[in-house]
Amino acid sequence: DTAVSQTPKYLVTQMGNDKSIKCEQNLGHDTMYWYKQDSKKFLKIMFSYNNKELIINETVPNRFSPKSPDKAHLNLHINSLELGDSAVYFCASSQVFGGTEAFFGQGTRLTVV
């Protein structure tokens, strides 16, 4: 069983479209994250949720809106996609906020054309 799963794995879309990436974890963790990996492989945190509540919101354009319907799910919705949004997006989870090991999903490669 996959611990942290993201869908889709690949996403190619046109500029201006709206798209969503879904993430689910079956580890029973309280905390979930979204990370963005740029073309130089640098990983940077975007958001963190703890028990469905937003804890960390980095300097991310408000076109990006995370939604956590329950603590096992953290989805990422992106409006009005731009070329610069092309990247790999990783979802992650950890047992508690502020502690313990984090586990990452397989990533979603988003390409905006």
Added chain:
Amino acid sequence: GIQVEQSPPDLILQEGANSTLRCNFSDSVNNLQWFHQNPWGQLINLFYIPSGTKQNGRLSATTVATERYSLLYISSSQTTDSGVYFCAGMNRDDKIIFGKGTRLHILP
């Protein structure tokens, strides 16, 4: 904010060689982890090592929290070890901060 520096940035080795990857952090971090990003892009957990030493097969890691560094040792390298190795730690704001990675290429 906290800086996580990894060295070397790139490493090319012959199969069978040993290597040491280093991670320095500018301030105290918690929950230090090492990851391997394979050529398919997956981030694989190698070690959760806030302090001390751990071993898993050909890999081992040591974190000296008081001196703000961690080391990852890879012995008898195999081509499947190729990829990018990241260290990451949690800062005082509870954000997981990644280093820029060490790109390892193992030649057959």
